[in-house]
Amino acid sequence: MATTATPHAPDVAAPTGFWSWITTTDHKRIGILYGATALVFFIVGGFEALLIRLQLGSAENTLIGAEAFNQLFTMHGTTMVFLAIMPLSAAFFNYIIPLQIGARDVAFPRLNAFSYWLFVLGGLFMNVSFVAGPLFGAHAISVAPDGGWFGYANLTSTQYSPGPNIDFWVLGLQILGIASLAAGFNFITTIINMRAPGMKLMRMPAFTWMAFVTQFIIVTAFPVITVALVFLTFDRTFGTTFYSVAAGGDVLLWQHLFWLFGHPEVYILILPAMGIVSDVLPVFSRKPLFGYAVVVYSGLLIGVMGWGVWAHHMFQVGLGPIADSVFSATTMLIAVPTGVKIFNWIATMWGGQLRFTSAMLFAIGFIGMFIIGGLSGVMHASPPADLQQTDTYFVVAHFHYVLVGGGIMGLFAGIYYWFPKMFGRLLSEPLGKLHFVLMFIGVNLAHFPMHFSGLLGMPRRVYTYSADLGVTGFNRVSTIGTMIIALAVAVFVINVLRSLRRGEIASKNPWGSPKLEWAISSPPPVYNFSVIPTVRSRLPLWVTDGVSEIPDVPPVPVHVPGGSMWPILTASGVIVIAVAALAKSPLIAIGGALAVAVCIFAWAFEPFEV
Amino acid sequence: MLEVGGPPVQRPIEFDRAGSWLYHSSFPSARESARCAFDGMREGVTSVEGPRFRPARVIPALMTVGLVLVFVACSGDPYPQSTLHPTSDGGTAIDRLFSQIFWWAVVVFVVVESALLYTVIRFRARPERGDPKHVHGNTLMEISWTLAPAAILVFIAVPTILTIFETDGSAPANAIQVEVIGHQWWWEFRYPQLDLVTANELHIPQGHPVQLIMSSADVIHSFWVPKLHGKRDVMPGRTTRLAFTADSVGTFLGQCAEFCGASHANMRMRVMVQAPSEFDAWVQAQRQSTPVDTADRRVVAGRQLFGRTCIACHAIDGIGGAIGPDLSHVGSRTTIAAGILPNDSAGLTRWIGNPGAEKPGNLMPQFPLEPDDLAALVAYLRSRR
């Protein structure tokens, strides 16, 4: 596709129209696409949560039956992890990383687009299962996955899960895995290789650093779940014996492989949000991040140590006292680098001039809530104690505190912080504060009682519970909390829609941030930087001469790559293969594979210059 | 308009339509940013009599509520599956460990959240303070707040490891062994030393070591009776163990704690801890077959019906299938259908009448039965004491 090589004044608009979005390879547009799509899936996952909580709001309730409930909690978990939090983080990786390191785009713009389209199509593929029942002759309309987000063998075998539900899950995850892997290769290369002159690794913003570590975790952890899912697919489709007890197999193989992926995955979920908090706090404290190097190294340590703790998800399996002791120790150890970040964040604010903008409130809220989630996590690190906590609502409380009170709050901080950069308008602060208050109350109200219902004997993944347990009250409070969260999200959506059209116009640097992305206009020109700047400080905009001058207009013509249709076509080919697997049609599979091959060749030989 | 470094100017507070969340921020160097940032804010507002939200203030309130609830929880009976009121040696060991960790967590919580709260309050932007000093770090502090949590973790790790070995499922030679086999969605209990088999309700003697040797006939389940011990998964193709000595007589509730399919929530069990003499009596009764009262026509009819249909899956006195629970002494149980229905005529009638409605996904088919036949079957089963 075309190359353009004329000088662009900052106010020259990027190409408009539907087709330009379909073929875009601009990291900024892809970031916006990721963000918008992720928020839609977040709301879908939120509805699933709402239905779950409406059912559990009363003991022995009959609002939602067992099968539907099992699908709801499976899809809630899968959606929130893979279709909401990860893509929301990806939105920021996409938009912000090149700007923070002084690059014009990511290393492989078309691969970037491919990751996005594969994500969207994969998410749609998985959610289509809700209405695909008739296609499979099922007795219900919905054949959504119902084996839990963790899909333990051998419940997921064809013997105990005969329908297409698990197949939707397995194939959907494989698709999303490919998308994440591709993005991982892309961002690692971008961060290693495309930093502006002077942007040494230890000058990069903490957000880019945490994103960097996250990408390494992605490219190492996802192959493991790929293999686990391949085994499950083969068992279900061809009759192999990977998880077959009768053939001498071990159901624990799945658990080990899954959690070898699954634990690093939770660091994939939290590190970007931690990076956002590390970027936001200094801006609204008006002093630099305290202990930058320690924050960076602790992120690295968490990424590495996260590989050594997986079996703490398996304490109730009975691996033996030695294994339990080892994993208990490694799990407790990983609390140290995690805690260190918290202290550095508090020290960042100490002595500062704190401005409580919405972004700052969410960042502080992250800290407050993550402390609680982290402490319940330490409780789980002790196997004997964990034998009472695991598989109960106590652990549900734990991970919602770290993922919602932590992750989601951090991501919202990022939204409020970077929205003006991305859209040239500020989000409404009063609405933002209302959003925060409602979220804070809602998340606490929804999840704090779960500590109690868990310790009082309510297991997870139950569609109903006995009134005799005495946990009805706690459940009721949780349900009310969930509704408040829904309200909070509604306020947020209203804020976004209003501000996109009527928000206050943002200058280059409305927050007075020290980071490089605020040195250019809001939103940036399509080529980001009129000249690639030379960076001389970790705080380029707070330090005299921290960055070279960036003129408003490029002094020499800047090459801006055009769009390409091959990413979305290739992604569609992958989906065809997945559909073929569902339909058990080798012919369609071959067709899809051929389509993918053709698209890859066309992509490879397309004249496209970055 | 606020001058850089100058005194703030009083302006009337104006509320915008979004609500009363007015916020003021008035430090010179970010004047421009502040103006852009605050929708609806008017410049120069210096003080606000308005709701100033302190997020961290809610936390102590929640803690108080929490502590009250815990206190209420400690009155025992209203929480039959509570993990906080153990009645066995293993359960008590776990609870003691949990308490230690819990109080360490409370200490850390109070210290860190207070530090956060204090920081957030004390260092609110104030124009008179001027721009803060750029402090990039402090090695001593970093070392301190790395070592301090590590030290606390040692205090948690040591008792943890000791308790791991204490609760590893090994038992003395004189322990009563019970084979626990998880099924979708009921529990099979076999006493190999006592030549006994029952389902869903486990009887054990007080004060005597018990060892559960567990596996599954189908998918992964988890055996969990919170008041007696932590949970342990039961898996096909593998054997897991739990061992404990119950110290109080009573009935303790439990349920499956590993997602096992449609009726995971309906897979419950009860453990009856009995005085040793009563346990012996129970064992005796279970090992004998209950004679059939031939005078009761309904019971006789029910028995015949059982022998024609139910026997394919259920055994009574050693005769019958092993797909469903052994029903030799089903009449002596307090609940049926793995703890979800009371074991009385009404419960049995509901259950046998429509198992799928009570337990979604259930493997037990619904037999078309005349009301009289159903009543006869119920009577027969209730007679099996």
Place this chain on the structure above:
Amino acid sequence: MSHAAGAHYTSTGLDNRKVAFWTFIGSECLLFGSLIATYLVYEGRSVSGPTTHEILNIPLTSISTFDLLMSSLCMVLALAAVQRGDRVWARAWLGMTALLGTVFLGFQAYEFNAFVDEGLGLTTNLFGSTFFTLTGFHGGHVAVGVIWLVTLLIRSFQGKLEPDRALNVEIAGLYWHFVDVVWIVIFTVVYLIQTTPIEAAI
């Protein structure tokens, strides 16, 4: 105004594609690592069906291993030829590499067929499932490599594989050598170091 392909400033001086490909190889190590680990964990646990001792043909597989190793040598020579602009030998060595790779696949196809005839299929037992999945994934990677090499060969004949495009061949070479190294590991772990009890074979 022309842009030399790939002549952009980079922080390390390495081309983006090379950095990305090394990352990809790192990721593939985890993929094959999981497959190999599963094979090892399940070794000797089949309850029925043929075992390793009965079926694996080490002499034959040694030949195919040698074949693959030689193909790596050809790959090295191909890259050298492209870098010095030697079109004739570039095509010869690229062709040879692809040919040897195809021969390897032929050996594998023969082996798979023979095993199925002797009663070991994908679903026969744990050994069958783990063996065929592991070596099948590897074979799939070889096949992709052969297609890649043939594509480069065609490009060469089109005159589009000049020294300034040597990076494409270098990266293909990286891939090819990686696939070869993985095979060395598989050959060692599956064929040479068999831990299945020999009694089980009787």
